Amino acid sequence: MAALFLLVGRLTNIQTMLRNRHTNHTEVPEVVVLRLPIYVRVLNQLIDQGTDVISSHQLGELLQMTPAQIRKDLSYFGRFGKQGRGYNIEFLMEELRQILGIDQAWKACLVGVGRLGRAIINYPGFSPEGFEIVAAFDSDPAQSGTMLGNITVQEMSEVPDTIKERDISIGVVAVPSVEAQGVINILIEHGIKGILNYAPVAPQVPSHIIMRNIDPVLSLQSMTFYMKDLL
Amino acid sequence: MAALFLLVGRLTNIQTMLRNRHTNHTEVPEVVVLRLPIYVRVLNQLIDQGTDVISSHQLGELLQMTPAQIRKDLSYFGRFGKQGRGYNIEFLMEELRQILGIDQAWKACLVGVGRLGRAIINYPGFSPEGFEIVAAFDSDPAQSGTMLGNITVQEMSEVPDTIKERDISIGVVAVPSVEAQGVINILIEHGIKGILNYAPVAPQVPSHIIMRNIDPVLSLQSMTFYMKDLL
DNA sequence: GGTTGTGAATACATTCACAGCA
DNA sequence: TGCTGTGAATGTATTCACAACC
Numbered sequence: 188m189a190a191l192f193l194l195v196g197r198l199t200n201i202q203t204m205l206r207n208r209h210t211n212h213t214e215v216p217e218v219v220v221l222r223l224p225i226y227v228r229v230l231n232q233l234i235d236q237g238t239d240v241i242s243s244h245q246l247g248e249l250l251q252m253t254p255a256q257i258r259k260d261l262s263y264f265g266r267f268g269k270q271g272r273g274y275n276i277e278f279l280m281e282e283l284r285q286i287l288g289i290d291q292a293w294k295a296c297l298v299g300v301g302r303l304g305r306a307i308i309n310y311p312g313f314s315p316e317g318f319e320i321v322a323a324f325d326s327d328p329a330q331s332g333t334m335l336g337n338i339t340v341q342e343m344s345e346v347p348d349t350i351k352e353r354d355i356s357i358g359v360v361a362v363p364s365v366e367a368q369g370v371i372n373i374l375i376e377h378g379i380k381g382i383l384n385y386a387p388v389a390p391q392v393p394s395h396i397i398m399r400n401i402d403p404v405l406s407l408q409s410m411t412f413y414m415k416d417l418l
Numbered sequence: 419m420a421a422l423f424l425l426v427g428r429l430t431n432i433q434t435m436l437r438n439r440h441t442n443h444t445e446v447p448e449v450v451v452l453r454l455p456i457y458v459r460v461l462n463q464l465i466d467q468g469t470d471v472i473s474s475h476q477l478g479e480l481l482q483m484t485p486a487q488i489r490k491d492l493s494y495f496g497r498f499g500k501q502g503r504g505y506n507i508e509f510l511m512e513e514l515r516q517i518l519g520i521d522q523a524w525k526a527c528l529v530g531v532g533r534l535g536r537a538i539i540n541y542p543g544f545s546p547e548g549f550e551i552v553a554a555f556d557s558d559p560a561q562s563g564t565m566l567g568n569i570t571v572q573e574m575s576e577v578p579d580t581i582k583e584r585d586i587s588i589g590v591v592a593v594p595s596v597e598a599q600g601v602i603n604i605l606i607e608h609g610i611k612g613i614l615n616y617a618p619v620a621p622q623v624p625s626h627i628i629m630r631n632i633d634p635v636l637s638l639q640s641m642t643f644y645m646k647d648l649l
Numbered sequence: 650g651g652t653t654g655t656g657a658a659t660a661c662a663t664t665c666a667c668a669g670c671a
Numbered sequence: 672t673g674c675t676g677t678g679a680a681t682g683t684a685t686t687c688a689c690a691a692c693c
Contacts, residue, residue: 224639270653271693288646306537381641397644399637406630408455410612413628415519502671
């Protein structure tokens with residue numbers, strides 16, 4: 188509810204306000220938010236292929252989901268389609284990017300520059316999507332001063348100033364499990380709003396902090412449930 | 419339904435059959451399966467701390483969820499607790515490991531030995547949990563023969579024989595997006611049952627194949643939805 | 650004709666609340 | 672007393688089905 192109220196407060200033109208009027212009293216389900224980036228991605232691919240209009244039915248085939256679900260999902264945010272035709276891909280994509288907040292750049296810091304942290308900092312997928320890692324920290328002072336690409340590793344004591352000065356809002360955590368909760372507490376204390384956690388634990392965060400866990404082992408462990416009887 | 423039927427077919431003693439009798443006619447929700455590995459992980463931590471019994475209420479505090487949900491989740495698989503006391507941690511963990519199929523070792527192959535693939539093969543979190551990458555492939559023949567740790571990179575043409583000979587059931591995909599669907603098709607064609615996909619696309623797979631996507635960018639993009647109005 | 654957007658209907662997941670037991 | 676296991680109740684998400692429109 189709060190998120191939506193702020194959303195409306197942020198809208199810029201009357202057309203958009205009218206389009207979103209009906210959402211004022213309905214919370215957007217989180218599953219819907221989780222699907223929006225998937226829509227953006229497939230729309231991107233369609234643009235590359237030169238397509239310019241698509242129906243919910245066609246989208247559903249591409250994404251293996253029902254057309255009704257796609258239409259319903261989009262309806263939480265506005266009316267983006269044209270009856271009889273479908274959705275203008277470029278327009279829909281831009282709208283979704285704005286809704287998700289990925290029409291702007293986001294700055295992140297990395298904590299933990301071990302093997303995993305180095306892989307993350309070298310991952311080429313973040314910056315094209317507007318996520319830039321602009322600082323790196325490690326609890327081991329011996330790492331301090333090391334260069335990783337164009338980033339200098341800093342000591343944990345520099346976290347507060349760096350977050351403030353560089354306007355960092357996302358913390359990427361790649362430290363050993365036992366250190367994760369402590370590191371996350373520090374990041375939150377100094378104004379980080381979102382955590383991307385690679386440590387294989389489930390840290391506790393206050394409800395106003397958004398956390399996402401990347402955990403391939405958990406994924407595998409839920410996969411084998413369905414595989415174990417097939418062999 | 420099929421999965422459960424097979425589950426029952428696999429049970430070894432009458433006690434376990436009776437325990438699971440009530441599940442015969444109820445499909446286990448997928449969300450429940452996704453939570454089981456999280457339970458296993460926290461139980462592991464509790465064992466390390468020397469705890470031996472825990473109540474659903476205490477577990478709920480640790481995992482930030484309601485005791486009722488934990489009890490309900492477990493009830494899909496059996497009766498593991500004792501009234502008035504709670505759950506024996508070691509026993510519950512072993513049961514869950516068996517249910518998930520992670521009481522056995524699983525062999526995986528990696529496709530794509532670029533930066534990401536190398537990071538995956540070096541990730542130390544898989545083998546302690548019983549997931550071992552025993553082969554690696556790359557579509558670039560120039561990579562063939564390269565050693566990564568103790569694994570020799572092979573050509574794609576060797577996929578069929580290697581999967582069969584080494585009894586590999588999981589494919590880890592770390593190739594560029596455009597190649598992902600093709601690679602996944604090949605893996606499935608040669609008997610792979612589960613796919614751990616790191617390519618930022620949503621490949622299509624037949625319903626009997628289990629796929630999990632690891633995609634930090636999608637996670638970030640759904641995170642910013644909740645962050646964009648807080649700044 | 651084709652397709653959207655959306656209330657209503659259905660299906661699914663979570664939580665409640667309490668009987669039953671240690 | 673304290674806790675589990677579970678039907679019933681509630682809350683959410685998905686799907687249906689159709690009026691409105693191009």
